[in-house]
Amino acid sequence: MGQFLDSLLLLVALCSISECVQRQYHFINEMKTWTEAQRYCREKYTDLATVDNMNDMIQLMKSVKVNDRGVWIGLQRKWQWSSGDPALFLHWGNEQPDGADECAFMRNGQWEDGKCNDSWIFVCYNMSRGLVFVNQAMTWRAAQSYCRQNHTDLVSVRNQNESQQLEKFINDSHKFASEVWIGLFRDSWQWSDRSNYSFSYWNNQEPNDYGGKENCTVVQPKTEGRWNDIVCNNLFPFVCHEDKLIVIQQNLSWSEALRYCRQNHVDLVSVQSVEMQYKVMNVVKLASTEAVWLGLRHSCALGIWFWVSGQTVCYQNWAPGNGTSEEDCEPTVRSGAVQSGGSQTWISRPETHKLNFICRNY
Template structure:
């Protein structure tokens, strides 16, 4: 195969998008939130976690017109999230947020200010094909989030100092006169039952507002958009469970032993072919007992490329700096890919004889 033919084949393979979905199960029995949680944990994985709009659309189609429990519950601890779902590892806050200041705007001086979400600001969306998109309209943070999700990808995410400087230059190049614009960083006290890091929220207009004074659990509402509402946890509704297709095995095996274990007991070592699958890996890898966890990623000395054992080409990549390069050609040991279990959970290259935990996939 010529280099041109190989390049065209790579493009074709990378165009085929596998839709990674957790499996939902609608249970048409009325239970309190705690009873529903117990049922889901006994029969499946947990009460439903919702990661994105694709999950939301699937849920709309699979449930009836009643209010339906999902796994989001209020806690007493504030946590930072990006609207896009990325972990909030980089923060550039100008000061500690005051009470009820939960949404973030970027100041002209490069720092971020946390202000009430009902303020009206211009804002910046991120578009997968166009990059930063400045929106010359003022909205509150929630309305800006909805606008970006409907017309682009999401409110902009800033993951490190370099991206913060790029965004600052983008704003300054437009001679923007206002002092700040919305970005996608927010904080709240809501947590998913399965303890996942999903920051996706789909609140109905005006929610959450805790109008009853004791509304700590979440239902899919009955309006036409099926936006979420917070209600008292002791009410009784049908509910949705989810079944995860990824599982962390807390055994320390070599890469080849891990591959054999997954194929004998599940389906395969996990292949990470999209941002969505990487987020699911990030949600489960925190259960690991080793500093890194094997993926189904292997380096071929014959072809000089990394490949997934499931047969897919490595299109989406999430390598840590200095890993996944052609330098593996010169390594005498066989190299395989692992994901870090802490920090930003990027991929690293390790000798395949290292003994690590690993992630099996149950996707057929």
């Protein structure tokens, strides 16, 4: 009985171990614009700093070595398509966008930002018919609703070729068209690395978009790191982050993946909490296989699952029918993987399967 209680206490202690911080922050004391800082961080580390919670915020501020009026982080308001796709190609006219407006239209083949409540004609996209010209003036939101109800969505433009095709289509459809709505609009705040924006630490009465051009974010050391929106062309020092989880897009067996992580990083990842599962879900979408190896292993001798880091499996996220103690150990041992799509739950697979995998850098 005493031995059982000792084992139980040990399990509780192991299960209460807190998770390590997901990212390592690096303060760069060089004056750059937000875009220049982003480029620097992507070349030297992972990206401009992302902050998911108050613990991240505390760790970030520990890295800051100046008492400045602003230090760039990776939060920015970005343009995206009505379809939900990111705007990777942009074809703005001179001095556009001017930062004052939220919706985009095409004029003479180039894009400009305009007031969403203005009324212009527009172009929809239909999955079976292609481009559809609508010679009826509406606000941007009304045009979006019309396209979604009658076709697929407002038109998206992914590259220079599509932009030229759209310009020709408009000229052929309506020779006197001037301003024509497209599906581009400025969305809410987003992180540079495309992480979900859920946590915020804004200063009082911020963000206020003063002057209509404050689309980037600084932390302010003088106000304990509170955030302020500011014009992106200002010059400030900045904080980069280095991800502590990395997806390796090589197809290896579980043992080969374990060896790779230990030789090139630290180890295969362990998932000991809901928070760490969310971190894994954020990076696993980069995988090229249907599942990705975790540092999860089944012991045939003991009939238990364990993490190769030495931790007990406390938190669990198994798909139905997976992760039982009575795994079939023939012809090979089973190891744990996380699905790269769907609900991203854990599955049991023979260790000889060839999958991508997640290493940890801490």
